[in-house]
Amino acid sequence: MASTWVTGGTVVTLGSPCRVIPDGAVRIDGDAIAWVGRRVEAGEMTGEVVDAGGGLIMPGFINAHMHFYSTFACGIALKDAPPTNFKEILERLWWRLDKALTLDDVRLSALVPLVRSLEAGVTTIIDHHASPHAVRGSLDVIAEAARLAGVRTCLCYEVSNRDGAAIAEAGIEENAAFLEAQRGGDGMAAGLFGLHASMTLDEALLARCVDAGRRAGAGFHIHVSESKFDPDDSVARYGERVVRRLADAGVLGERSICAHCIHVDDAELRLLADSATNVVHNPQSNMNNAVGRADVPRMLEMGICVGLGTDGMSATMLDDVRLVNLLHKHGTGDPRQGFTAAGRLLLENNARIASRYFDKPVGVLAPGHKADVITVDYDPPTPLSADNLMGHVLFGLPTARVRHAVVDGRVRLRDGVVCGVDKAAVAAEARARAAEVWARF
Numbered sequence: 001m002a003s004t005w006v007t008g009g010t011v012v013t014l015g016s017p018c019r020v021i022p023d024g025a026v027r028i029d030g031d032a033i034a035w036v037g038r039r040v041e042a043g044e045m046t047g048e049v050v051d052a053g054g055g056l057i058m059p060g061f062i063n064a065h066m067h068f069y070s071t072f073a074c075g076i077a078l079k080d081a082p083p084t085n086f087k088e089i090l091e092r093l094w095w096r097l098d099k100a101l102t103l104d105d106v107r108l109s110a111l112v113p114l115v116r117s118l119e120a121g122v123t124t125i126i127d128h129h130a131s132p133h134a135v136r137g138s139l140d141v142i143a144e145a146a147r148l149a150g151v152r153t154c155l156c157y158e159v160s161n162r163d164g165a166a167i168a169e170a171g172i173e174e175n176a177a178f179l180e181a182q183r184g185g186d187g188m189a190a191g192l193f194g195l196h197a198s199m200t201l202d203e204a205l206l207a208r209c210v211d212a213g214r215r216a217g218a219g220f221h222i223h224v225s226e227s228k229f230d231p232d233d234s235v236a237r238y239g240e241r242v243v244r245r246l247a248d249a250g251v252l253g254e255r256s257i258c259a260h261c262i263h264v265d266d267a268e269l270r271l272l273a274d275s276a277t278n279v280v281h282n283p284q285s286n287m288n289n290a291v292g293r294a295d296v297p298r299m300l301e302m303g304i305c306v307g308l309g310t311d312g313m314s315a316t317m318l319d320d321v322r323l324v325n326l327l328h329k330h331g332t333g334d335p336r337q338g339f340t341a342a343g344r345l346l347l348e349n350n351a352r353i354a355s356r357y358f359d360k361p362v363g364v365l366a367p368g369h370k371a372d373v374i375t376v377d378y379d380p381p382t383p384l385s386a387d388n389l390m391g392h393v394l395f396g397l398p399t400a401r402v403r404h405a406v407v408d409g410r411v412r413l414r415d416g417v418v419c420g421v422d423k424a425a426v427a428a429e430a431r432a433r434a435a436e437v438w439a440r441f
């Protein structure tokens with residue numbers, strides 16, 4: 001088998017220890033990294049050589065909480081007065097938009113951000129999907145779009161009571177069927193069992209989902225206390241706060257993801273830490289919805305694995321990582337906050353979280369890891385080392401172009417152009433389709 005080489009730049013391995021190797025090289029055999037080191041030690045490079053053009057060679061970024069279905073929200077006109085709180089945002093925007101989607105809309109809704117993700121160097125995405133009037137087959141449609149683009153995905157369907165028993169049942173079946181289909185798969189797609197949120201899952205449905213998820217051997221992916229409506233609802237209806245309720249139901253665990261966790265108390269943080277449950281922080285979305293600030297510094301202090309997602313707000317991770325740095329400084333009034341957290345979320349914990357779902361670990365350039373490698377046209381204006389990498393990620397990389405992306409050992413973005421999808425055709429098709437989606441909205 002011929003190898004693929006990525007070379008002609010400075011290799012940043014991430015992982016522990018993170019190595020920065022000037023004039024480095026990465027050898028890929030099949031879907032995995034086989035060797036990382038200095039170019040002069042690489043020997044003869046046979047096979048395909050991907051040239052970084054003097055830039056950075058690093059692991060592809062990971063988005064740990066995404067909603068592909070949000071694509072058609074861009075530019076949409078709401079039909080009611082502007083929402084005054086999070087519940088109204090759900091009712092007047094998201095729960096109307098997702099009901100307007102057909103399976104073909106789901107496909108386009110995924111392709112647009114998949115292309116943008118590759119252009120932004122994002123090679124693995126953990127998505128949380130809803131299309132209540134096109135549930136069956138929706139995860140397969142997204143997985144197929146992701147395969148076409150060449151992005152690694154971990155998918156689920158968010159089950160809830162909000163659209164009645166039949167649609168809830170279809171959601172359970174969609175999760176179960178997709179999880180079953182991924183068994184022994186090619187490592188490009190994986191599944192979680194999706195749950196919308198505590199406030200849209202009654203006791204009977206939550207128990208049904210936990211039972212089905214456990215039978216499939218899956219972790220759960222759920223929104224937790226994104227706004228105060230969630231804990232208020234849980235206390236009023238079940239006499240306990242959301243994380244306690246989820247712990248009692250059997251949702252927590254090291255394979256599960258609780259997105260947001262903004263309105264949680266100390267006892268709930270302890271439950272998340274003790275169960276090794278993953279939390280995913282989405283600062284851009286939280287600021288956009290005016291729902292508050294998750295206490296990420298405290299979570300990290302308690303040993304919780306907190307990752308970073310975009311919650312459908314954008315395809316690049318570099319907007320949100322900058323906001324981790326800014327939001328926690330702004331929110332605490334303490335300029336020491338945010339900087340360290342930003343690096344841990346994006347560069348360490350997202351790899352830990354995503355690596356739980358695939359047959360090989362992702363997010364680090366080291367032998368045995370998935371060959372998800374990007375090159376970035378970044379010519380640092382100051383020296384770059386493992387110690388000051390985060391300064392470059394926050395203040396230099398966001399304006400640098402991603403030149404190449406190799407995913408699972410295959411070149412998927414070459415010279416800034418996505419290989420597997422006609423970007424202009426997808427955009428044109430989505431634009432034409434948006435009129436129909438908006439008419440149904």
Ligand SMILES: [Zn+2]
Nearest residue numbers: 128223259311
């Ligand atoms: Zn979300």
